[in-house]
Amino acid sequence: QVQLVESGGxxxxxxxxxxLSCAASGSxxxxxxxxxxxxxxxxxxxxxxxxxxxxxxxxxxxxxxxxATISRDNAKNTVYLQMNSLKxxxxxxxxxxxxxxxxxxxxxxxxxxxxxxxxxxxxx
Numbered sequence: 001q002v003q004l005v006e007s008g009g010x011x012x013x014x015x016x017x018x019x020l021s022c023a024a025s026g027s028x029x030x031x032x033x034x035x036x037x038x039x040x041x042x043x044x045x046x047x048x049x050x051x052x053x054x055x056x057x058x059x060x061x062x063x064x065x066x067x068a069t070i071s072r073d074n075a076k077n078t079v080y081l082q083m084n085s086l087k088x089x090x091x092x093x094x095x096x097x098x099x100x101x102x103x104x105x106x107x108x109x110x111x112x113x114x115x116x117x118x119x120x121x122x123x124x
Contacts, residue, residue, distance in 0.1 A: 002027040002113040004096050009118030012086055016122070020081040022096030022115055030074035033099035035111055036081045038092035038120075045095065045108065049081060053102040061106075064090075086122045093117040 008020040020036070033052050039045040049070035050059040058070055064083070072079040079096055097111035105111070 002098060004098060004113055004115035006094065006096050006115045006118040009094060009120045011121045011123065014087055014122055014124050016086050017082070017084045018086065018120060020083070020094055020096075020118060020120070022079045022081075024077045024079070024098065027077075027098060027113070029077040029098075031102060033102055033104055033110075034070075034072060034079040035097045035099060035105065036070060036079075037095045037097060037108065037111075038090075039095070039117075040089075040092040043092075047106040047108070048094070050099075050104040050106060051079065052104050057104045059104045059106055083120075086120075088122045088124045091120060091122050093119050 003025045006022045035050040036048040037045050038048050051070045067085045069082040095117045096115045098113040099110050100112045
């Protein structure tokens with residue numbers, strides 16, 4: 001059974017940085033694309049970033065482009081999301097997810113397994 005466990009969330013001041021991690025177990029991690037999504041209070045869950053299995057291709061939502069970097073270490077079965085210049089509007093629960101295929105995707109329906117989420121709160 002695939003399990004995804006996020007960590008690294010917390011409270012940070014605007015302008016600060018956070019590095020989220022997502023450790024996977026029970027899957028052939030290097031075979032699948034991975035994604036980070038977020039859900040703010042009262043809003044739908046949206047894509048933040050996605051990375052292909054080879055790391056060659058990435059996708060970023062416009063809202064985080066230039067401030068976020070997604071990366072993965074297939075040897076450690078871990079995907080990361082580095083967020084810089086954080087804004088109050090980045091406050092959300094952040095989820096990592098494993099795709100059903102190797103390619104970058106921004107569609108939630110392309111992701112099969114989901115973590116429980118980690119809270120990120122950015123104070124102004």
